[in-house]
Amino acid sequence: MKHGITVELTIQNVLAWLIHTFKSLKFENPELNSELILSNVLNLKRTELHLSSQNKISEIDFEIINRILRRRIDHEPFQYIFGKTDFFGYPILVDRNVLVPRSETELLVEKIINENSEVRTILEIGTGSGAIAIALAKNLLQAKIDATDISEKALQIARKNALKNKVEINFINSDLFKNVSGKYDLIVSNPPYISKTEYEKLPFEIRDFEPKKALIAEENGLFFYKKILAKVKDYLTKNGKIYFEIGFDQAERIKEIALINGFTNIEVCKDFNGFDRIMRM
Numbered sequence: 553m554k555h556g557i558t559v560e561l562t563i564q565n566v567l568a569w570l571i572h573t574f575k576s577l578k579f580e581n582p583e584l585n586s587e588l589i590l591s592n593v594l595n596l597k598r599t600e601l602h603l604s605s606q607n608k609i610s611e612i613d614f615e616i617i618n619r620i621l622r623r624r625i626d627h628e629p630f631q632y633i634f635g636k637t638d639f640f641g642y643p644i645l646v647d648r649n650v651l652v653p654r655s656e657t658e659l660l661v662e663k664i665i666n667e668n669s670e671v672r673t674i675l676e677i678g679t680g681s682g683a684i685a686i687a688l689a690k691n692l693l694q695a696k697i698d699a700t701d702i703s704e705k706a707l708q709i710a711r712k713n714a715l716k717n718k719v720e721i722n723f724i725n726s727d728l729f730k731n732v733s734g735k736y737d738l739i740v741s742n743p744p745y746i747s748k749t750e751y752e753k754l755p756f757e758i759r760d761f762e763p764k765k766a767l768i769a770e771e772n773g774l775f776f777y778k779k780i781l782a783k784v785k786d787y788l789t790k791n792g793k794i795y796f797e798i799g800f801d802q803a804e805r806i807k808e809i810a811l812i813n814g815f816t817n818i819e820v821c822k823d824f825n826g827f828d829r830i831m832r833m
Contacts (some may be wrong), residue, residue, distance in 0.1 A: 561614055563590065564605035570621065577625060589620050592634055627756040640687035642717050649705040651766045653683040656823045657742055660797050660830050661687045663821060667832075668738055668793070671695050675787065677728060677741040677780060678702075680766060682710030682721065684740060689719035698736075700726040703765070728779055735789045742797035743776035744769040750799075773799055777806050781813045793832060800827035807831075 559565050567586055574582030587598045593616050596604065609617070623633050631637040631652045637644050639653040640661050646652055661684055671692055676685045679699035689697050699721050701707050707723050714721045724731050746767045751759065758767070769775040777796065784794055794815075798806055803820045810818055815833040823829035 561609040561611070562605065563594070563601055563607050563609060566590065566609055566614065566617065567601060567605075570617075573621065573625075585624060588630055589617055589624065592630075593617050593620065626760075628761055629757050632761055639681075639683040640690075642683075642686055642690060644681050644683050644686070644713050645709055645716065646681055647709060648761060649703060649763060650681040650709050651762050653681060656829050657684065657797055658687075659821070659823055660684070660740070660742065660795060661691075663830055663832070664688060664738065664740060664795055665691045668692065671737045673734075673736045673738070673789070674698070675732065675736040675739045676700065677739065678743050678766075678776075679710050679723065680706050680742075682713045682723070684742065685710070685721050686713055686717050686719055688740075689714075689721055690717065695738075696722075698722045698724055698732070700724045700728070700732060702727045703763075706763075706766075728776075729783050729787060732787060735787055735792065737789050737792050738795070739780075739784055739788060739792065740795045741776070741780060743780065745773045745776070745797075745799045745802065747773040773802060774805060774809065777802075778809055781809050781815070785814065796831045797829060798831050800829065803828040803831065 567590055570586035570589060571582045574585050579585055587601055590601055591598045593613055620633055629652055631646050632648055635645060635647060637646055637652060640658050644653060665688065672695060674688060674695050674697045676699040679685050679701045682699060685697050685699040688695065699710065701710065704725050707725055710723055726732055744765065744767050746769065748768060751768050771778065788794065807818055810833055818831065818833045820828050821830040
């Protein structure tokens with residue numbers, strides 16, 4: 553496939569070439585990387601690749617595979633390469649203006665849904681791709697949802713995702729509560745919470761491609777929790793709740809901030825790896 557060697561462009565041969573390429577570059581999961589490229593370009597399930605191993609790949613598709621391979625070699629996340637991902641079972645469009653939604657965040661959504669079947673009004677602060685708001689809208693059908701973001705480019709993606717998933721969400725371009733009015737039964741936020749020191753240690757895939765402003769927070773990652781908790785009571789109904797996604801080592805410090813701001817009934821939940829990840833108050 554290079555250096556003048558002619559090999560028949562079958563799924564089997566191209567898959568073997570991709571795997572060899574990723575292995576030679578010491579990529580983790582070379583088989584998975586290779587299968588994801590082929591299955592997306594050929595519109596096949598990964599299991600179908602092996603059942604169709606002798607099928608021919610066109611020159612046009614092979615060029616597309618090559619282009620994707622070059623981007624993947626640079627450690628660009630597949631979600632940005634393909635422009636899409638799944639979150640809580642729903643299709644979500646993504647580009648480099650929004651974070652790739654994480655599986656840990658699905659736990660936050662699941663907890664909110666399980667605990668708030670009667671909730672009427674929801675505000676999400678920092679919606680990004682709109683993934684959280686969309687999953688809540690799909691499952692809490694009676695709720696009116698507002699979702700804010702400081703980035704208009706992120707909101708453009710969020711609006712497309714709401715349309716794609718056939719849900720109504722009121723998106724607001726706002727720096728935290730600046731353009732928000734009224735009170736809500738539930739406020740949720742997965743704000744930037746990575747410290748500058750931690751940011752430098754992140755994998756290439758995150759550090760070099762995902763929007764820095766959506767990851768980093770001043771004051772050792774606590775800036776947005778402080779800002780939100782200082783004002784959030786003005787926007788909560790009498791028995792309103794707030795849910796946060798938090799950094800794995802931030803629970804005690806955020807608890808202290810919450811106590812200073814008059815919150816006493818605080819619950820912390822762990823993620824799949826046993827790290828503190830969700831806070832409710």
